[in-house]
Amino acid sequence: MFDFGKWTSALNELLLGVMPEWAAITIECVLIAVALLAAYSLLAIFYIFYERKLCAWFQCRLGPMRVGPWGLLQVFADVIKILIKEIISIKNTDKFLFRLAPFIVIVSSMTMFACLPWGNGLQIIDYNIGIFFILAASSIGVLGILLAGWSSNNKYTLIGAMRSGAQMVSYEISLGLAIITIVLFAGTMNINELVWAQNDGWFLFRGHIPAIIAFLIYIVAATAETNRGPFDLPEAEHELVAGYHTEYSGISYGFYYLAEYLNLFIVSGIASLMFLGGWMPFHVPGWDAFNNIMDYIPSIVWFLGKAFFISFVIIWFKWTFPRVRIDQLLAFEWKYLMPLSLVNLVLMAVFVALGWHF
Numbered sequence: 001m002f003d004f005g006k007w008t009s010a011l012n013e014l015l016l017g018v019m020p021e022w023a024a025i026t027i028e029c030v031l032i033a034v035a036l037l038a039a040y041s042l043l044a045i046f047y048i049f050y051e052r053k054l055c056a057w058f059q060c061r062l063g064p065m066r067v068g069p070w071g072l073l074q075v076f077a078d079v080i081k082i083l084i085k086e087i088i089s090i091k092n093t094d095k096f097l098f099r100l101a102p103f104i105v106i107v108s109s110m111t112m113f114a115c116l117p118w119g120n121g122l123q124i125i126d127y128n129i130g131i132f133f134i135l136a137a138s139s140i141g142v143l144g145i146l147l148a149g150w151s152s153n154n155k156y157t158l159i160g161a162m163r164s165g166a167q168m169v170s171y172e173i174s175l176g177l178a179i180i181t182i183v184l185f186a187g188t189m190n191i192n193e194l195v196w197a198q199n200d201g202w203f204l205f206r207g208h209i210p211a212i213i214a215f216l217i218y219i220v221a222a223t224a225e226t227n228r229g230p231f232d233l234p235e236a237e238h239e240l241v242a243g244y245h246t247e248y249s250g251i252s253y254g255f256y257y258l259a260e261y262l263n264l265f266i267v268s269g270i271a272s273l274m275f276l277g278g279w280m281p282f283h284v285p286g287w288d289a290f291n292n293i294m295d296y297i298p299s300i301v302w303f304l305g306k307a308f309f310i311s312f313v314i315i316w317f318k319w320t321f322p323r324v325r326i327d328q329l330l331a332f333e334w335k336y337l338m339p340l341s342l343v344n345l346v347l348m349a350v351f352v353a354l355g356w357h358f
C-alpha cells in the first residue's frame with residue numbers, strides 16, 4: 001500500500017534544507033490551506049452535480065443537460081452566478097452578526113474537513129482525541145445558523161433557525177452515541193489508530209449486531225444533522241420560504257450552500273472512517289493474495305469511494321421519503337432513536353467485555 005507520507009516528509013526535508021524552520025512551517029501551512037480550499041470547492045461542485053443527476057435518475061428524468069456536454073458546466077455557471085451577484089444590505093438587521101454567521105458555519109465545516117483521513121499518510125490533524133475534536137467542531141456550526149436566523153430580523157428566518165437548532169442539538173446525541181459505540185469497540189479516539197485497527201476487517205462486519213445498529217442510527221442521525229430531507233424542516237419552502245438563510249444573497253448565501261453539500265461529504269467521510277475502514281482497503285483475514293490485490297488500489301480511492309456511497313444512501317433518503325413534521329422529527333429522536341442508541345451502547349459494552357465479536 002503506497003504511503004503518501006513519503007511525499008510530505010520529502011517536501012518537509014526539502015524546505016528545511018533551504019530555509020529556517022519557521023519559514024518552512026509557514027509555507028507548509030499555506031500549502032495545506034490552499035489544498036484544503038481547493039478540495040473543499042471542488043467537492044462542493046461535484047456534489048451539486050452528483051445530487052442533481054441522482055435526483056433526476058430517481059425521478060426518471062435527465063437533470064441539467066443544456067450547459068456543456070451532459071450538463072457538466074451547469075454547476076460552474078451557477079458558481080459564477082453566485083459569485084457575481086450583489087450582496088443586498090437588509091435594513092433593521094444586526095449587521096455584525098448577520099455577516100459573521102456564514103463564516104462560523106464555514107469555519108466549523110472546514111475544521112471537520114481537515115480532520116478526515118484521506119489516505120495512507122494524507123491526514124492534516126491527528127490528535128489522540130481526534131473523534132472528540134470532530135464532535136466538538138461539529139457543534140459550532142449550529143451557532144452560525146442560530147445567529148443567522150436571529151440577526152436577520154425576520155420571522156421566517158427565526159423560526160427556521162430555531163427548528164434547525166432544536167433538530168441539530170437533538171440528533172447530535174444519537175449521532176455521538178453511535179460514534180462512541182464504535183470508539184468503545186476500538187478502544188481509541190485516535191483517527192489514525194481507528195483506521196489501522198480495521199486492517200483485518202471493517203468495524204461494520206467485526207463489531208457484530210451493535211455495530212450494525214450503530215451504523216443505521218448514524219445514517220439517520222447524520223441525515224437529520226445535515227438538515228437534509230426528509231428532515232429538512234429548517235428550510236421547508238412551503239412554510240418558511242428558504243429558512244434561516246432567506247435574507248442572504250450573493251456569496252453570503254453561497255457559504256451556506258457550500259457548507260450544506262460539504263457537510264454531506266463530511267458525515268459520509270466520518271461514517272466511512274468509523275464503520276468502513278476509512279482509506280483502509282477491504283481485507284479478509286487469511287486471504288493474502290486477495291488482500292495484496294486490494295492494496296494496489298490507492299487508499300484515497302477507497303476513502304472517496306466509501307464516502308460517495310454513503311452520500312448516495314443519504315441522497316436516496318431525501319428523494320424517496322416525504323418531509324416529516326417538526327413534532328414527529330423531535331419525537332422520533334427523543335422517544336425512539338436516543339433510547340435505542342443508549343441500549344446499543346450498553347450492548348456493545350457487554351459484547352466487548354465477553355469477547356462476542358469477530
